[in-house]
Amino acid sequence: MNIIGSYAVPLVISAILIAGLFRTNGMFGQFTSGALDGMKVLMRIVPSLVGLITAVEMFKASGALDVLTFSLSPVASFLHLPKEIMPLMILRPISGGGAVAMLDRLLSSYGPNSLAGRVACVMCGSSETTFYTTTLYYGAVGVKKIRHTLVAALIADFCGMVISGIAVNLLF
Amino acid sequence: MLDYIWAAMMLLSFIFGMMNGRMDEVTGAVFSGSASAIDVCISLLGTMCFWSGIMKIAESSGVSRAIGRVLSPLIKLIFPGLDTKGAAANAICMNVSANMLGLGNAATPFGLEAMKQLSALNPSPLKASNYMITFVVLNTSSVQIIPTTIAMLRSKYGAANPMDIMPAVWITSILSLVIGLAVAMVLNKRRVQS
Numbered sequence: 001m002n003i004i005g006s007y008a009v010p011l012v013i014s015a016i017l018i019a020g021l022f023r024t025n026g027m028f029g030q031f032t033s034g035a036l037d038g039m040k041v042l043m044r045i046v047p048s049l050v051g052l053i054t055a056v057e058m059f060k061a062s063g064a065l066d067v068l069t070f071s072l073s074p075v076a077s078f079l080h081l082p083k084e085i086m087p088l089m090i091l092r093p094i095s096g097g098g099a100v101a102m103l104d105r106l107l108s109s110y111g112p113n114s115l116a117g118r119v120a121c122v123m124c125g126s127s128e129t130t131f132y133t134t135t136l137y138y139g140a141v142g143v144k145k146i147r148h149t150l151v152a153a154l155i156a157d158f159c160g161m162v163i164s165g166i167a168v169n170l171l172f
Numbered sequence: 173m174l175d176y177i178w179a180a181m182m183l184l185s186f187i188f189g190m191m192n193g194r195m196d197e198v199t200g201a202v203f204s205g206s207a208s209a210i211d212v213c214i215s216l217l218g219t220m221c222f223w224s225g226i227m228k229i230a231e232s233s234g235v236s237r238a239i240g241r242v243l244s245p246l247i248k249l250i251f252p253g254l255d256t257k258g259a260a261a262n263a264i265c266m267n268v269s270a271n272m273l274g275l276g277n278a279a280t281p282f283g284l285e286a287m288k289q290l291s292a293l294n295p296s297p298l299k300a301s302n303y304m305i306t307f308v309v310l311n312t313s314s315v316q317i318i319p320t321t322i323a324m325l326r327s328k329y330g331a332a333n334p335m336d337i338m339p340a341v342w343i344t345s346i347l348s349l350v351i352g353l354a355v356a357m358v359l360n361k362r363r364v365q366s
Contacts, residue, residue, distance in 0.1 A: 005335040012318060016230045023233035034228025035221040041277060042213065042220045050209040055181040057205025061197040064181075064188035093312075095174050104212050104325055112331035121326060121337050125319035126345035130312040131173065137308050138300065140284045141291040145299040148359040152305065153312040156352025160313065163347050167340040 045097060052101040060105060081165040082116040084109075085123065092123065093130035093157050100124075118172060122164040127157050212328075219324040227275050236273055240265035250310070250353060251303055260289035264307060271314040283311055302360040309352045315345045 020027040059065050065087060072086035081089070088102045103124050110116045130153045138146055189198035230236055244265055248256050255261060263286035270279035286307060294301040300308075319341055326334035 002333065002336055005333055005338045008338055009318060009323075009335055013226055016226055016233070016235055019233040019235050020229040024229065027229055027233075030229050030232050031225035033225075034231075035225035037228070037277065038220040038222075038224025039217065041224070042217050046210075046213045049213055050206050051178065053209035053212060054202060054205035055178055055185075057201040057208065058185035058189075058198050059181045061201035062185040062188035062194055063192040064184045067188065091177070094177065098174070098177065100212075100321065100325075101209075103322070104208075107325055107329045112326040112329045112334070117326075117329075118337055118340075121319075121322045122340045122344055125316065125322045125337065125341040126313075126348060128312045128314055133312045134308055136280070137283060137287050137311065138304075141287045141297075141304075143291070143298060143300050143304065146308075147300050147305060148356070149300055149305045149308050152309045152352050152356040152359060155355050156309065156313040156348045159351045160344055160348030164340065164344045167343050168337075171340050 048097040049101060052095070052097045053104065056098075056101045056105050060109075079162050079165065080169075081162070082119055084116040085120045088120055089123065089161050092127055092161075093154065094132075096129040096132065099129070115168065115172075118168045119165050122168055123161050126160050126164060130154065130157055212325075215328045216321065216324055219320055223274065223318075223320045224277075227273055227278075230273060231270075231275065231278060236266065236269045236275070236278070239269035239272060243268055250306060254303060258289070260286055260293065260303075263289055264310075268310065268314070271311065272317050274316050274318055274320055279311075279314075283307075302356075305360060306353065306356050309356045310349070313345065313349045313352045315342070315349055317342075 017027070020030070024030060056065075068087050069083055073083040076083035076086050084106060088099060088106060091098045091102050103120055106120050107117050112118070112121070130150075134146065134149060134153065138149075185198050185201075189195045240262075244256060244261070247261055247264055247268070248254070251261070251264070263282050267279050267282035267286050270276075270282055287304065290301060290303045290307060291297060294304065318335075319338070322337070322341075323334040326337070
């Protein structure tokens with residue numbers, strides 16, 4: 001399984017470069033203009049990351065995070081998930097920046113190769129900011145009644161979170 | 173919603189800091205937290221630039237369009253009865269392939285276009301149609317081939333192979349997508365639009 005992880009990134013880059021050599025002109029120019037776009041996107045999220053990471057860091061320093069984690073630990077053990085990821089599990093569908101902030105703090109406390117670190121990464125990598133996406137898309141077309149959208153989306157998110165624990169336990 | 177969560181985190185920090193006698197730590201966290209936020213941003217910056225550049229090449233050389241074409245039979249399966257040559261199906265394909273490549277910037281305009289097209293097909297414009305529900309669920313549990321931000325954070329904290337989680341991410345996101353679509357389909361059938 002590890003070989004997939006090692007090969008995927010170089011393989012994807014090579015495939016794109018080969019396609020680029022044949023199908024487009026001024027590939028390096030394309031690259032730099034895309035990179036500039038990436039930079040602008042990041043610049044736009046810097047303020048929100050500063051706000052959110054600081055809040056998470058304060059929350060952690062005060063001991064409130066431990067209390068939250070501890071009070072959710074029965075749920076965690078019921079779902080066979082490491083209890084450290086429970087606060088992240090709540091934040092993930094609500095705020096993308098908040099999830100990055102929480103994941104960053106979690107990885108710095110427990111390390112990326114700990115069980116909690118791995119499950120947290122798989123969980124974040126396999127889900128989206130559900131509430132934001134739903135609001136954005138329906139808001140754009142003026143739909144007021146979203147019927148069972150959130151039910152389906154949140155069931156999927158919840159199952160994904162439980163599956164990420166199972167997947168990490170099976171594969172590592 | 174974010175306003176409340178953000179404020180609650182900091183206000184609770186004050187209360188818990190007082191109760192636990194950890195006010196010095198909370199004060200320290202204000203400064204160390206905001207400083208470390210910039211560290212995070214700087215370490216994300218390189219990856220973000222590089223990956224956006226590569227993906228720009230993917231976009232302009234037609235890789236994302238090719239993925240869209242490969243996906244179109246699946247789209248047909250997920251959106252039964254939708255005209256596969258129509259503008260809605262096309263926007264959906266482009267949105268899904270951009271999401272798979274992690275092109276959030278490109279995915280959103282296609283997604284909004286798809287919603288607009290689906291809205292044009294919707295008999296009751298204030299109420300979400302079955303297609304819309306399926307489409308939004310497709311986006312809230314989208315599958316990303318290379319989760320770059322997470323890989324970046326993993327390598328920042330010293331993971332030897334930051335991508336070793338990828339098979340687990342793929343399995344998890346595909347399963348959660350299938351579950352989401354299945355729930356949406358079952359509820360679409362049960363609650364027929366009035």
